[in-house]
Amino acid sequence: xxxxxxxTNKENVAYVVLSGEVDAFTAPKLKDALLPLTKxxxxxxxxDLHNVNYMDSTGLGVFxxxxxxxxxxxxxxxxxxxxxxxxxxxxxxxxxxxMNIDSTVQGGMQ
Amino acid sequence: MSxxxxxLENYKELLQEYxxxxxxxxxxxxxxxxxxxxxxxxxPEEIINVHIQSLQELYPEMPDYIQASMNFLLETMIxxxxxxxxxxxxxxxxxxxxxxxxxAANMQKTxxxxxxxxxxxxxxxxxxxxxxxxxxxxxxxxxxxxxSLGIAVADVIGKGVPAALCMSMIKYSMDSYxxxxxxxxxxxxxxxxxVERNVDASMFITMFYGLYNSNTHTFSYSSAGHEPGFYxxxxxxxxxxxxxxxxxxxxxxxxxxxxxxxxVEKGDxxxxxxxxxxxxxxxxxxxxxxxxxxxxxxxxxxxxQETVENVYKHFERLQDFHLRDDFTLIILKRNV
Amino acid sequence: MDFQSCVxxxxxxxxxxxxxxxRDIARxxxxxxVDQARIATAISELARNIYLYAGTGKVCFExxxxxxxxxIRILAIDSGPGIKELSQVMEDGFSTSGGLGxxxxxxxxxMDDFDITSEEGKGTEITxxxxxx
Numbered sequence: 001x002x003x004x005x006x007x008t009n010k011e012n013v014a015y016v017v018l019s020g021e022v023d024a025f026t027a028p029k030l031k032d033a034l035l036p037l038t039k040x041x042x043x044x045x046x047x048d049l050h051n052v053n054y055m056d057s058t059g060l061g062v063f064x065x066x067x068x069x070x071x072x073x074x075x076x077x078x079x080x081x082x083x084x085x086x087x088x089x090x091x092x093x094x095x096x097x098x099m100n101i102d103s104t105v106q107g108g109m110q
Numbered sequence: 111m112s113x114x115x116x117x118l119e120n121y122k123e124l125l126q127e128y129x130x131x132x133x134x135x136x137x138x139x140x141x142x143x144x145x146x147x148x149x150x151x152x153x154p155e156e157i158i159n160v161h162i163q164s165l166q167e168l169y170p171e172m173p174d175y176i177q178a179s180m181n182f183l184l185e186t187m188i189x190x191x192x193x194x195x196x197x198x199x200x201x202x203x204x205x206x207x208x209x210x211x212x213x214a215a216n217m218q219k220t221x222x223x224x225x226x227x228x229x230x231x232x233x234x235x236x237x238x239x240x241x242x243x244x245x246x247x248x249x250x251x252x253x254x255x256x257x258s259l260g261i262a263v264a265d266v267i268g269k270g271v272p273a274a275l276c277m278s279m280i281k282y283s284m285d286s287y288x289x290x291x292x293x294x295x296x297x298x299x300x301x302x303x304x305v306e307r308n309v310d311a312s313m314f315i316t317m318f319y320g321l322y323n324s325n326t327h328t329f330s331y332s333s334a335g336h337e338p339g340f341y342x343x344x345x346x347x348x349x350x351x352x353x354x355x356x357x358x359x360x361x362x363x364x365x366x367x368x369x370x371x372x373x374v375e376k377g378d379x380x381x382x383x384x385x386x387x388x389x390x391x392x393x394x395x396x397x398x399x400x401x402x403x404x405x406x407x408x409x410x411x412x413x414x415q416e417t418v419e420n421v422y423k424h425f426e427r428l429q430d431f432h433l434r435d436d437f438t439l440i441i442l443k444r445n446v
Numbered sequence: 447m448d449f450q451s452c453v454x455x456x457x458x459x460x461x462x463x464x465x466x467x468x469r470d471i472a473r474x475x476x477x478x479x480v481d482q483a484r485i486a487t488a489i490s491e492l493a494r495n496i497y498l499y500a501g502t503g504k505v506c507f508e509x510x511x512x513x514x515x516x517x518i519r520i521l522a523i524d525s526g527p528g529i530k531e532l533s534q535v536m537e538d539g540f541s542t543s544g545g546l547g548x549x550x551x552x553x554x555x556x557m558d559d560f561d562i563t564s565e566e567g568k569g570t571e572i573t574x575x576x577x578x579x
Contacts, residue, residue, distance in 0.1 A: 031312065057267040057314075057385070064361055065311035085396075093316060093335035094357030159480045181479055188487045192552040196538045203538070 002026065003052075005033045013044045019051030022059030031062045038069040038077060045070070050081035055089055067099060076100065117143070122164040129168075151198065153191030158184045211271065215243045218274050222281055224250045226415075227259060231324040233445050235414030237422055238438040246273030247384045247436040250284060252292065257325040260292045263336065263440060264317040265384045276309060280317075294319040294332035295369035298359070302334065302367075305360035314360040318382055327374045327444060332367040334359045337385045340403065342410070344377030349403045352380075380442040381406060386435035387425070397428070406441075414441045452506040453493075455524075461493040464505045471507050472518050476578055485518060485576055488556040491549065492522035492572060500526025500569065510575065517558075517577040525569035532564060 003026035006017040014037045022030055037045045045066070063079070070077045080102035082090070090096050121143060128136035147157060162180045165172055222245070226236050238247050246267075252260035264280060266273040283304045287297065297319050305315055318336040322329050335358030338351045357365045374380070389396060402421075409420040418439045426433070451471065453464040468489040472482050489505060496503035503524025510517040529535055538551050550572075554560040559575040 056389075057265075057316075061267045061312035061314060064314055064358075068311045068361075092337060093314075094355060095335070095361075097355070098357065098362060155480055155483060159478075162479065181483075184479060185483045185486070188483050188556075189552075192487075192555060195555055196551065199538050 003029060005030060007033065007037070012042055013046055014040075015046050015048065017048045017051070021054040022052055022062070023054065023056045024058040027058040027062050030059070031065065034062060034066050035069055038066050038075050039073045041074055044076040044078060046078045046080060048081050049079060049086060050083065052086055053083060055086045057089075060089060060093060060095070063099070064095070078102070117147070118160050118163060121160050122167060125161070125164050126168055151195070153194060154187045155184050155191045158187055211243055214271070214274070218244055218278065221278055222248060222250075227251050227253050229253075229259060229324055231327070231444065231446055232259065232322060233414040233443040235416070235418040235441040235443075236439075237415075237418040238436070239422065239433065240436050241386070241433040242270050244270055244274035245436050246270070246277065247386065247438040248277045248280065249382075249438055249440055250281070252284075254292060257323060258292060259322040259324065260297075261320045261322065261382065261440065261442070262297075262317060263339075263382045263384065263438060264315055265336065265386075265436070265438075266315050267313055272313075276313060276315065279304070279308060280315060292321055293369065294321055294330055295367040298332050298334045298356070298367040299365070302357075302359045302365050303363055306363045309360055314358045316358050320380065320382065322374075322380075322442060328371055329374050329380060329442075330369055330371045332356060332369045334365075334367060337383060337388055339380065339382040340406075341372065342379035342381065344375060344379075349381075349407075351399075374444050376444050376446065378444050379410065382440040382442075384436065384438040386433065386437035387439055389435060397425075410443075414443050417441055450508065452504045454502070454504045455493050455496045456502050458497055461490055461497060464493045465489050468505070468507055468518070468520065471509060472576075475509050475516055475518055477518070477576070481576065481578075484556040485520075488553045488574060488576075489520060491553045492520065492574075495550075495570075496522060496524045496526070500524035503569075515577050517575055519573065519575045520557075522572045523569070528566040528568055528570055529562075529564040530566055532562060536562075 003018060003020035003022055006019075008015045008017075016034065016037070018030070020026065034045070034047070037043065047063075063077075066077055069075075078100045079090075082101065087096075087101075090099065090101060095101075124136050124139050124143065127133065128140070144157070158180070162177070162184065165176070165180070226234055234251075236249060236251075238245060238249055240247070246265065248262070248264045248266075250260075250262040252262075254260075262284065264277070266276045266280075280301065283301060284297070287300070298317060301315075301317065305313075315334070316336040317334045318331065318339060319333075320329055320331040331352070331354070333352075333354045333356040335356055338353045340349045341352050342349050354368070354370055356367050387402065388399070405421050405424050406417065409417045412420065418441055421439060422437060425437070451467055453460060453467055455461065455464065465486045469482050469486050472485045477485065493505050496505070501524075503522065503526065506521045506523070508519045508521075510519050535550050536554070550562070553572075553574060557574040557576045559573075561573045562570065564570040
């Protein structure tokens, strides 16, 4: 399975639209695309996940390192439009408590 | 050198035989010749050279253009020969790596081994099966000799060697805790600081830690972002998800963990697992929670160890005997 | 070391020139068809490395003859960026992963002796020898 990563910049926001699966094979690619964005001071990185139907713990690891990087470089990370299955992963691991995740989740779950 | 010379004679005869008879027998021997050449690390351009020499000896009047075309072929095959030799050397290296990994896997087994305690009041079943050679799941039992039993179930991000290295670190830290300080929230808090300091930013560990007091039959537990287990109420024949909040280990150094407690009645079960169980796939479909509970229920009349083994066998078969992720399942059942 | 014959490598075409000169010398020394082909392939690899990574450099040839044996020595020299991790480029599977051919391990296999020195920012010097059997 593949992952496509689409990045557009508007003022101080980098919009990242993902589609596909984030797993051990695609995670390195995501990491290479995402981490540099979190290092540009004053920037908000908004990741749209509505086309991501599967994520495993390696994918979660990428978002954790991106979050750590935003703390270091004083930037923001925001995740929006998560599918229910993916949201469950962030919920179980406690990441919903420390990450900025848009509460409108696809699949009707809060 | 002498074997090659001998082979040249052999090849020449074979070639002559074939040109004369166009016989399948000669072709079969050609196949043997090519296999033998591979065993002796003879590269393709050398075989072509043997062919050219044989032709020259058999047909001294061979036209120049045939000779030139054969030389052309020989030049063309040089790079194939190199690629073949490289392939051979990489294959040897791969075998070397494989054997190193199996040594490491054995070391890990010894290092992470835990003895399932024999407690009169609680029937315990535990099973952990790695998807690859090395296990990224971990479970551990500790007894304090005063009726308390500590159970840790953990899962490291990713699989294979990196996950196993990380697990060894966890095991080492846990071994260094004094036995009287087995409070789940304290243990997770302290492990969190160890992991946060020692691993890469994208690495994390999930862990469930439970403490069963067999004098009072209470179960205290905390979770660091671990896949929720289940609690089975024997009186109302119902399962309930043990869904407790808590951040995974290694993300934020100031994290503290809340501790919960439950009174365990006779016949009740505590089911702990890793996502290798809940993320079983049948084809492209993930199995549902109800399905897992149904299978556990089906075997729950058996002793706990047999229950976990039967549940594993069920999902192993469902996934065509090919595990995608490490699989760990632990069941505690109050006996008396 | 006294090298009489050299070919400057500036463009891809020069690789062919280096092969031609090297093959002629190898033939005169008495190498057979297979070894000529191997020597030419090794020259290709060396010259192509110069062309791709250093831009310019040269490949030189020398016929060797002592009491016991004859052979050919080839020197490839450039003043390019140099190679930082020599052990890495000498590892199988490293250069070929980019589809660049046999790479230096290939050259080593084709020849009998192989020696390389490289300094970052200054350049690379590779000497190889093939003995006549």
